[in-house]
Amino acid sequence: MVEEFIRDSHEPSTVVDRALQMLAESFDDRSECDEVLKRHARRWDIPRLALVDRNILRLGVHELREGKTPFKVVISEALRLAREFSSAESPRFVNGILDAVARELAHPIEDKTDAPTDGESGTPTEPTDK
Numbered sequence: 001m002v003e004e005f006i007r008d009s010h011e012p013s014t015v016v017d018r019a020l021q022m023l024a025e026s027f028d029d030r031s032e033c034d035e036v037l038k039r040h041a042r043r044w045d046i047p048r049l050a051l052v053d054r055n056i057l058r059l060g061v062h063e064l065r066e067g068k069t070p071f072k073v074v075i076s077e078a079l080r081l082a083r084e085f086s087s088a089e090s091p092r093f094v095n096g097i098l099d100a101v102a103r104e105l106a107h108p109i110e111d112k113t114d115a116p117t118d119g120e121s122g123t124p125t126e127p128t129d130k
Contacts, residue, residue: 026055026062033061040100052086053094060098064105071102 006019026033034046037057046054060078063069075098082090 022059022063025066026059029062029065030058033058033065036061036065036101036104037097039104040097050086050090053082053090056081056086056090056094057097060094061101064098064101067105071106075099075102 002023003020006016006023009016009019011019037046041049041057049057056078059081060074063074064071075095078094078098079091082094086094
């Protein structure tokens with residue numbers, strides 16, 4: 001269904017081909033993307049997110065992890081998709097999650113599972129010496 005939507009979009013063939021490639025890559029990478037999303041959407045069960053939001057987030061996380069496109073561009077395009085295809089609240093939610101993912105990728109830490117965080121965003125905090 002999504003492939004048909006992309007093909008019928010009247011975009012140049014290079015845009016259609018890249019969109020289909022991104023769709024396939026993010027679909028193949030969805031398990032890893034969902035693991036990243038779990039760290040930043042802690043109050044949300046990923047399978048229970050709205051389908052459109054979940055897939056916009058997966059696409060965004062995949063692109064952020066790929067590192068070929070500047071983070072700001074990835075987030076901006078994800079927000080555009082959320083505004084066009086999802087609810088009024090979605091852009092804010094998508095922005096918050098993808099911004100946290102981008103910060104994590106920009107400043108990776110050795111062991112993300114045990115690192116203290118600042119709560120909701122999952123941003124690692126600096127250890128304090130006592």
